[in-house]
Amino acid sequence: MLLPARNLPHNILGIQGYIFDIQGLSVHDGPGCRTLIFLKGCPLNCLWCSNPEGISPLPSLMYFSSKCIACGNCAASCKDKAIEIVNGSLKISRELCSVCKNQDCVKECYTDALKLCGYKITTARLMEIIRRDRQFWGNGGGVTLTGGEPLLQIDFAKEILQECHRAYIHTAVETCGNVPWENFTEILPYLDWIFFDIKHLDNVEHKKATGCGNSQILENARMLSKVFPGRIIFRMPLVPGFNDSEENIDSLFAFLKETGRNEINILPLHHLGREKYRMLNKNYSGDTYFTQDAQNHNKARSLTEIQTLFRANGIACYTGSETPF
Numbered sequence: 001m002l003l004p005a006r007n008l009p010h011n012i013l014g015i016q017g018y019i020f021d022i023q024g025l026s027v028h029d030g031p032g033c034r035t036l037i038f039l040k041g042c043p044l045n046c047l048w049c050s051n052p053e054g055i056s057p058l059p060s061l062m063y064f065s066s067k068c069i070a071c072g073n074c075a076a077s078c079k080d081k082a083i084e085i086v087n088g089s090l091k092i093s094r095e096l097c098s099v100c101k102n103q104d105c106v107k108e109c110y111t112d113a114l115k116l117c118g119y120k121i122t123t124a125r126l127m128e129i130i131r132r133d134r135q136f137w138g139n140g141g142g143v144t145l146t147g148g149e150p151l152l153q154i155d156f157a158k159e160i161l162q163e164c165h166r167a168y169i170h171t172a173v174e175t176c177g178n179v180p181w182e183n184f185t186e187i188l189p190y191l192d193w194i195f196f197d198i199k200h201l202d203n204v205e206h207k208k209a210t211g212c213g214n215s216q217i218l219e220n221a222r223m224l225s226k227v228f229p230g231r232i233i234f235r236m237p238l239v240p241g242f243n244d245s246e247e248n249i250d251s252l253f254a255f256l257k258e259t260g261r262n263e264i265n266i267l268p269l270h271h272l273g274r275e276k277y278r279m280l281n282k283n284y285s286g287d288t289y290f291t292q293d294a295q296n297h298n299k300a301r302s303l304t305e306i307q308t309l310f311r312a313n314g315i316a317c318y319t320g321s322e323t324p325f
Contacts, residue, residue, distance in 0.1 A: 017156030019126075020054050020118040020148070024133045030172040030193055031325040032140025035133045037126065039150040039157065040118045043178045045211040046199065048239060048286035050273035054148035059099050059118035061106075062279040063092060067113035074105035074114055094281055123159045130164065142170025142192070151179045151187070158186050165190035174235075177217035184220060193231045195265075196221055200243045201251035209242055218255070225259035234264040244300045249309070256315055265318045266306055 018040035026034045041057030042049075053060050068090050075083040075090075082096035083105060090113070099116070106114045130143055143164050150157045150173050157173070164171045172193035198221070199214070200206040206214040224232060234256065238244055256264060269286075277284035301309070303319055310317035318324060 015123050015156050015159045016120045017123075017153045018057060018059070018118050019121055020051075020060075022126075022129060025136065026144070028321050028323055029144040029146065029174060029195065030142055031170060032142065033137045034142050034144050034170075034172075035130055036144050036146055037150075037160070039145060039147045039153050041152040042147055042149040042176065043152065043212060044149070044176050044199075047209050048237065048269060048271070048273070050270065050276075051148065052273055052276050052280055052282060053117040056118075057152065059116050060280060061092065061097060061099055062115045062117050062276070063090065063281070064113045064115065064279060065090070067111045069111055069113075071110075073108040073110070077104040077108040079104065092281060123156065123163060126160055127163050130169065131167075134169065140170070142172065144172040144174060144195075146174040149176050149179065151175055151183045154179075154183045154186055158190070161187050161190040177220045178212055178214075179216075179220070181220055181223060184224060188228055191228075191230060193233070194224060194228065196224065196232055196234050198234050198236045198252065198255075201248055201255060205242070205248075209239070221255075222259060225261050232259075232261045232263070234261065235267060236264065237267045237269055238303060238306070239269050240300065244302075244306075246299045246301055249301045249306055253310065253313070253315070256310075257313075262314060263316045263318075264310065265323070266303060266320075268303060268320055 019038055020040050021036075021038040023036040023038075024033075026036045029036055038051065038054055040054055040059075042055045045055060049055065053062060070085050070088050070090060072085050075085055079100065079102070080096045080098050082093045082098075084091050103116055106116050134141070143160070145157055145160065161171050161173075170192050171190060172195065173187070173191060174195040174197070176197045198217070199210055201214070201218075203213045203215060206212070206217075221234075236243065236252065252264075256262065271284075271286055274284045274286065307317045307319055316324065
């Protein structure tokens with residue numbers, strides 16, 4: 001049965017935003033099969049980030065060295081003079097590269113060794129994709145905005161969620177929480193679920209590993225827990241030597257009790273973003289930054305211990321891809 005659209009203020013779907021990926025048939029970021037939309041831009045710079053191409057709010061040029069034949073076509077076409085062939089290898093000066101709109105270097109690369117990650121798209125076009133995907137969701141399903149940090153592009157995110165809500169599509173966001181509270185109030189009426197990332201409970205330690213403190217993050221989590229009627233699932237990547245200490249896990253447990261929310265998803269650390277850093281000409285510290293701390297870390301809690309502790313005290317704790325939906 002086709003339900004009538006909800007009576008909401010209707011715009012012309014003219015807002016544009018930057019995204020860097022769309023994934024269909026996802027089953028770990030909300031109930032049912034879902035369409036994930038990855039928005040560009042993030043206020044954090046986590047050392048283990050698996051999507052570093054999403055940190056910059058603008059498109060990012062990625063270089064796949066295994067595909068490059070050093071033909072020089074890209075260097076010849078670059079108006080910024082940011083590309084050169086040195087000893088048979090491609091070198092990109094990120095300082096000179098303006099990631100120009102013409103994308104001449106990408107167009108001239110016949111082996112697809114260069115890729116511009118991130119592009120503008122309208123909410124109208126996104127809704128066409130969502131309606132297409134909806135046919136394959138079966139019972140349930142929906143849309144999850146992730147990133148990057150989707151709430152940095154608040155007008156864009158709001159219109160996507162508003163249009164999904166109008167069409168009775170289940171909506172969720174995955175957020176690092178480090179945005180003004182007003183950004184949350186803009187979208188709450190159109191939101192069903194929130195996945196809220198917690199990296200560390202200590203402000204100083206949080207800043208060391210992400211580039212930002214956690215005061216605003218924790219305050220937003222407290223406020224959401226009070227006013228949001230939907231489901232909040234906290235998430236924490238378990239990083240050995242960083243946030244697996246007894247002290248931090250106990251602080252996390254106390255914080256969850258304070259919020260009154262009883263769900264958390266603990267994600268084991270992985271290094272799937274390592275190769276992307278190389279493609280972006282960035283250094284990846286996720287392998288080594290915490291190694292020494294982890295070796296000297298006698299009072300660390302294992303994934304199993306954390307799960308046992310939380311479940312024994314009334315908190316639903318899911319690990320990795322284990323999800324209750």
